Amino acid sequence: MRAIVIGAGMFGASTALQLARSGVEVTVYDHGHPGKATMAGAGIVCPWATQVEEPKWYEMYAAGARFYGDLVGYLDAQGERDxxxxxxxxxxxxxxxxxxxxxxxxxxxRVKTAPEAGEVQLLSPAEAQAKFPVLKGDLPAWFLPGGARVDARLLSAAMLRAAVALGARYHSDYVTLERREDGVILRDGQGARLEADEIIVAGGAWAAQILAPLGIDHPVKPQKGQIVHLRLNGTATADWPVLLPMSSYYMLTFDDSRVVVGATRENDSGFDYRVTAAGQAEVLGAGMALCPGLAQAELIETRIGFRPAGPTIKPIFGRVPGIAGLSVANGLGAGGISIGPYAGKLLADLLTGAPAEQDLSPYAPGA
Ligand code: FAD
Structure with missing residues (x-):
């Protein structure tokens, strides 16, 4: 089987890797639009605290976090550790x-059915502050040892490299689809016709543009997120936990004294790839209200990503009804770093006829 995956964000890179692992001849095309969500995503993988109660979505969110164990182990065995x-x-x-x-x-x-979350502890304000030293000093916290963070830029690139090591091909290019009576035609950026048995549209917030020429009104829209990266020079932040204050904001840290504060959620933003004064002020204000110790941090950069937001919180993936050989992998919204790797595996299983790990009908395009 030959498959072409359009888009190499979290969803496309995972689908490509899992198809390649099943012996499929895979080619990936990615334009790398400014605002590609995977390049801006914070990287929190901790489903158990979410305030969202939608049961099917939560099931996928939790399974996505669990899948990280398998994925990280597999990539490690391939030499992909960064x-x-x-x-x-x-x-x-x-x-x-x-x-x-x-x-x-x-x-x-929730953790009753999720041993990977670890044993939950109630921390006093002083204990919480000891774990996250810039946090204000009057807040108790629940501590979940299994909460994780990942650099989605590195992970998506590693999945893609692992797919290429298995024979997949990768092109940095913009591709288009056209409708024909007998199916769909795919063209690369030079207009050359490409052949595949399966086409997977993993174009994130841009997928509607890819599908429109086929007469498909794909319901995923961009939701802009502005996310601020700070540096606490001289402070080792790498081991600090993810901080979830049960609002739409959060914090996480990386190895280079970096503290990431996210994020705006701007509906109806279109593809407005600009850092705005209001967005910057909103995120910094929320961050410093919770963590006054950030006031003297160095502002390194503000990233912008367009979350692929569907009409419901659930992802949308599977075969497009009525068009043979066409699938969609999209709608990951604000949880795609957690869900994307696992959803890519579920989609690859569907396309290769492997046994389904769960009922995918709630996520089917048009469901
Ligand atoms: P994308 O990463 O946007 O990739 C789509 C790709 O398709 C792009 O590279 C694009 O150029 C390409 N493409 C589109 N059209 C074409 C074409 N015609 N030809 C070729 N290529 C094309 N999730 C979490 O789980 N935890 C978090 O902490 C988290 N934080 C986030 C914070 C922010 C600020 C944002 C914006 C998102 C966050 N997310 C988080 C969500 C997560 O980042 C996204 O859900 C996920 O990255 C979406 O991946 P994707 O592959 O669907 O889309």
């Missing part, structure tokens, strides 16, 4: 006591 992945744990806190208690109850119920 992923920025670490189980640093997660601190879940809230300024509001009722929200904090509700978070504790929610986490306790």
């Amino acid at each position: 992923l920025g992945y670490r189980k640093v744990g997660a601190l879940v806190t809230s300024e509001n006591r009722a929200d904090f208690d509700a978070a504790g109850a929610r986490i306790a119920a």
Whole structure:
């Protein structure tokens, strides 16, 4: 079987790798649009604290986090170890006591079926601050040892390299689709016709543009996120846990004294690839209110990503009804670094006829 994957973000790179592992002849095309979500994503992998209750989505979110164990192990065996992945744990806190208690109850119920979350501990404000030294000093926290962070840029590149090592081909190019009576024609950036048995559209927030010439009204839109990277010069932040204050903001750290504060959620943003004064102020304001110790941090950069946001929170993937050989892999929204690798595996299983690990009908295009 020959497959062409359009888009090499979290979803496309994973699908390509899993197809290649199944012996499929894979070619990947990626334009690398400014605002590619995978290049801006924070990298938190900690599903158990989410306030979202949608059961099918949560099932996928939790399974996605569990899948990281397999994926990281597989990549390690292929020599791919530079992923920025670490189980640093997660601190879940809230300024509001009722929200904090509700978070504790929610986490306790969820971790019963998720041993990978580790044993949840209740930390005093001083204990919480000891783990995340810039945090204000009056907040207790739940600590989940299994919470992790990953550098999605490194992970997606590693998945792609692993696919290429198995024979996949990669092109930095912009491709288009055309409708013909007998199916779909794919063209590369020079207009040359490309042949494949299966075409997988993993174009993130741009997928609707790829599918429109086929008469498909794909319901995924860009949701802009501005995310701020700070540096606490001279401070070793690499082992700090992910900080989840039960709001739409969060913090995580990386090895180079970096503290990442996210993020705006701008619906109806279109593809406005600009750092705005309001976006910058919103994120920095939220970050410094929770962590006054960040006030003297160096502002390194603000990244912009367009989350591929569908009409519901659930991802959309599977075969497109009525068009043979065409599939969609999209709608990862704000959870795609967690879900994308696993969803790519589920889609690859579907396309290669491997036994399904779960019922995929809730995620089917048009469902
Ligand atoms: P993308 O990464 O956007 O990739 C799509 C690719 O398709 C792009 O490279 C694009 O150029 C390419 N493409 C499109 N059209 C064409 C074409 N015609 N030809 C060739 N290529 C094309 N998730 C988490 O789980 N945890 C987090 O902490 C987290 N934080 C986030 C913070 C921010 C600020 C943002 C923006 C997102 C965050 N996410 C997080 C969500 C996650 O980043 C996304 O859901 C995920 O990266 C989406 O991956 P994707 O492969 O679907 O899309």
